[in-house]
Amino acid sequence: MTVQEKERPLSKSEVAISDEHSATIGPFEAAVEHLKREWQLYLMLLPMIIWFAVFLYKPMYGLQIAFKDYSIFRGIAGSPWVGLEHFETLFANDQFLRAIKNTITISALNLLFGFPAPIILALMFNEVLNASYKRTAQTIVYLPHFISSVIIAGIVITAFSPTAGIVNTVMGWFGLDPVYFLTQPEWFRPIFIGTGIWQEAGFGSIVFLAAIAGVNPSLYESAVVDGANRWQMMWKITIPSILPTILIMLIIRIGNIMEVSFELVILLYQPATYETADVVNTWIYRQGLQSGQYDLAAAAGLFNAIVAFVLVMTANTLSRRFSRTSLW
Amino acid sequence: MMNWNLYSRGDKFFAIMVSILIGMFTVATLYPFIYIAAVSFSSGFAAQAGKVVLTPIDATLEAYGYILKDPQFWISYRNTFIYTIGGTVMSLAFIIPGAYALSRPQLKGRRFFNLFIAFTMWFNAGLIPFFLNMRDLNLLDSMFGIILAFAVNAFNVILLRNFFEAIPKSFEEAARMDGANDFQVLWKVFVPLSKPAIATITLFCIVSRWNGFFWAMVLLQSEDKIPLQVFLRHTISNLSDDDEFAIVQTAAGFSAETVTAAIIVCSIVPVLIVYPFIQKYFEKGILLGGVKE
Amino acid sequence: MSGVVLSKIVKKYGALQVVHGIDLRIDPKEFVVLVGPSGCGKSTTLRMIAGLEAITGGALTIDDRVVNKVAPKDRDVAMVFQNYALYPHLNVADNIAFGLRIRKVPKAEIKKAVHEVAEILGLTDYLARRPSDLSGGQRQRVAMGRAIVRHPKVFLFDEPLSNLDAKLRTQMRAEIKRLHKRLGVTSIYVTHDQVEAMTLADRIVVMNQGVIEQIGTPMDLFNNPANRFVAGFIGSPPMNQLHGFLEAGDSGPLAQVGRIKVKLPKSESLRHETGRPVILGIRPEHVTVNEVPGSFPINVNLDLVETLGSEALLHTDFDGMSFVARVETLGDVGHLTGVDTLHVRPDLMKLFDAETGRSLSLEAGA
Ligand SMILES: Nc1ncnc2c1ncn2[C@@H]1O[C@H](COP(=O)(O)OP(=O)(O)OP(=O)(O)O)[C@@H](O)[C@H]1O
Ligand SMILES: [Mg+2]
Secondary structure (H helix, E strand, O other): OHHHHHHOOOOHHHHHHHHHHHOOOOHHHHHHHHHHHHHHHHHHHHHHHHHHHHHHHHHHHHHHHHHEOOOOOOHHHHOOEOOOHHHHHHHOOHHHHHHHHHHHHHHHHHHHHHOHHHHHHHHHHHHOOOHHHHHHHHHHHHHHHHOOHHHHHHHHHHHOOOOOOHHHHHHHHOOOOOOOHHHOHHHHHHHHHHHHHHHHHHHHHHHHHHHHHOOOHHHHHHHHHOOOOHHHHHHHHHHHHHHHHHHHHHHHHHHOOOOOOHHHHHHHOOHHHHHHHOOHHHHHHHHHHHOOOHHHHHHHHHHHHHHHHHHHHHHHHHHHHHHOOOEO | OOOHHHOOHHHHHHHHHHHHHHHHHHHHHHHHHHHHHHHHOOOHHHHHOOOOOOOOOOOOOHHHHHHHOOHHHHHHHHHHHHHHHHHHHHHHHHHHHHHHHHHOOOOOOHHHHHHHHHHHHHOOOOHHHHHHHHHHOOOOOOHHHHHHHOOOOHHHHHHHHHHHHHOOHHHHHHHHHOOOOHHHHHHHHHHHHOHHHHHHHHHHHHHHHHHOOHHHHHHOOOHHHOOHHHHHHHHHHHHHOOHHHHHHHHHOOOOHHHHHHHHHHHHHHHHHHHHHHHHHHHHHHHHHHHEOO | OOOEEEEEEEEEEOOEEEEEEEEEEEOOOOEEEEEOOOOOOHHHHHHHHHOOOOOOEEEEEEOOEEOOOOOHHHOOEEEEOOOOOOOOOOOHHHHHHHHHHHOOOOHHHHHHHHHHHHHHHOOHHHOOOOHHHOOHHHHHHHHHHHHHOOOOOEEEEEOOOOOOOHHHHHHHHHHHHHHHHHHOOEEEEEOOOHHHHHHHOOEEEEEEOOEEEEEEOHHHHHHOOOEHHHHHHOOOOOOEEEEEEEEEOOOOEEEEEOOEEEEOOOOHHHOOOOOOEEEEEEOHHHOEOOOOOOOEEEEOEEEEEEEOOOEEEEEEEEOOEEEEEEEEOOOOOHHHOOOOEEEEOHHHOEEEEOOOOEEHHHHHHO
């Protein structure tokens, strides 16, 4: 019937062409084919990959000096192996042990005081009705995040100066004797944590504000219909709704417990406050970069990195369980 | 959702209390800056005696005169601009093409490359091997070394990659049908479409470069290469225990405190100028980054 | 022989094969529409023609050149995407000009070409606007402009109208048809909307699960579906398909369906097939409430009347099988609510093999 004609079967030559092209190609040929097509992509990727290899992976190779008696002249590969000697030295070193203790203590205090601050701030922002007031306040509280540690330290040093600083001036109004805060070990941690909150609480609230913005508005509407007040809504709706975010941020913080912002520590501490201020990275900095004990310092760094890695991976696994999406 | 007229008395009281608390926190955030500015414009004597609280006492520009006359201040200011601009350009030059390649499903070994990059966020060799590596590469005391060695970080790469991945595939395909190659697809389509993400990354780069201190201090020895932050640090620590300076300043109208404050003001001003422009990006930016592998 | 020729085209994603060796020849200037249910491989096929997907096996020739390994830009084809893929950062003129700019066409020529295209599509007043400031129909036009401006050998459309509302879709459909008449460029058009397929196509290709079920003119597919799938796919509501058996009657073959026997046209091939399970196909449009010449009555239980205006759909039950009729209302549905008898015409019925699903009438005719 006519259908045959309408389907217009292919001619012999056309079928022959097809046979010629349908021969399956081998994996090598396929790879060449692929590269010919997509070489530009690989070219774009290459510089970045080389960068990572040279600046982040090559130092990992250099980590082997943690197990070597490293000398500059013999180089990394040429220095003799000494096994775990440096680690034995480390764990017999009171200062290093103190640095670990300080790191964990400062992080824990930071968690206790620094972690709730942005959450409370975000919850408060959520209750502010006047949009321009809210906006202005947000603009201001985000600002310190963008200020360098050196300046932050400069401000702290100036403000806490025993003679000229505003803090002692105000204390003077109440008849208190001046205190030289930055030389007192017991004052280092409060100042450090307080500075951290001042600098980061505002910026940290962005994540929670976004979580709050994601809460379904009809929840509030039905709460209004049910006669709930704002305080009740905050506890019964807002906080439960952002709990997953809070949990994830908490897990991240715990994962980063070995990361105290040591740049600020270096800028604020002094030998008199090492007792409470010296953290692992500042210790490594002094041992390695200032005293030239590279191998011992690298061993401390390796220890630090492994602990941090385990913590971060654990945190990542946990947060995956809570959120189903992993954090980077 | 929220309507003042529908608020009960209790709710109104609550909202007002919260607004006051927010106001207090905002003032507390702002106060140190005001205080430092006030100190910088005060006389050295007033500052040293702790008289400055809110406004300049015995207003004077002598502290500024002192630092603006210091050639090292200008050299380091210039260097900071070089590091910031050079470093940001360098970062974008690595990250934009790299993130684009990583975002393309046709890239073979994509999982591996992604892991290769993400791994560096979880495991870091640390200060010492990084420093020794820089020495082996002959990049100590090198401006180019600073610009190159901190050009890329995994977080920014992943942020941009995620953004590129979210662009519908048909944009790439339409451009391809129109005859564009990968470079053209990236430059003429993806980059214009990703302005918010690129602005965010640019912002992060600029901020971290402008503020960069630790490695500049460790890696740079020559005075003519140090950035503003290192200069600032030197000045702060020198001023506070420099006897010679103590003698000079008693005669002059400035003190260690006012000079420190003046330098702080000088290095914050550019941040304050740029800040309003960048603000609209970083809120989105930090939310863009964190999610998904 | 020019045109677009697909021969034994195969597509695999890893181990998963989604297109199973399709053969298709599209003549120059022809408008061919690929239809089929979701996931049947229409887009994949189109994208292989575009060069956006690699061809796993078989050959694709465009104007006698095998283009399997030719990059999309060198195939001289243009594509209109479902979401239009208009560049939001460029205005209409620059969107249209994008491809020419990439190809380094001289500026004056680009300008002229863009204006010509804008003229054809009625976009002249909108050239300076961004896509975000255009209506859906205008965006659609810009997307077409971007394809037209390059004067390609082939236009490819992947569900270009599915983002428009019903009214605009009808309008744009007509416009595409007009444009094709005017430009006479070979066009391959993917849709799952059969009305679009019927109205636009010179020929329709019905695909299902990676194979071609039938190729033919719109009327051909409607009148002579090659198998149950096409019968069910083309036409709305779909053809009623009633299960039954072949029987030998006194004067020729009969189909026993439910309680009734239908006399079939005399046919050599069916003579000795007594007991063979078959499907009797009756289009809802071919059913009437009143007797017409040559029709015979069947008893049904009326289930539901759906009113469409000038017509109504009667959902009925015929011996336990659902049976739909599309009948005239003549402005009143009251008289339809009591229907218990419908009239069908044997000459318009189709017969399919219940096992293979193939049309028996066609076999008979061959
Ligand atoms: N990248 C891919 N990897 C694996 N399978 C795919 C891929 N792309 C498409 N498929 C599968 O190929 C089949 C055909 O897909 P295709 O997009 O061609 O369908 P379609 O006919 O266009 O459907 P629709 O009408 O929904 O657009 C589907 O089953 C789909 O799941
Ligand atoms: Mg499709």
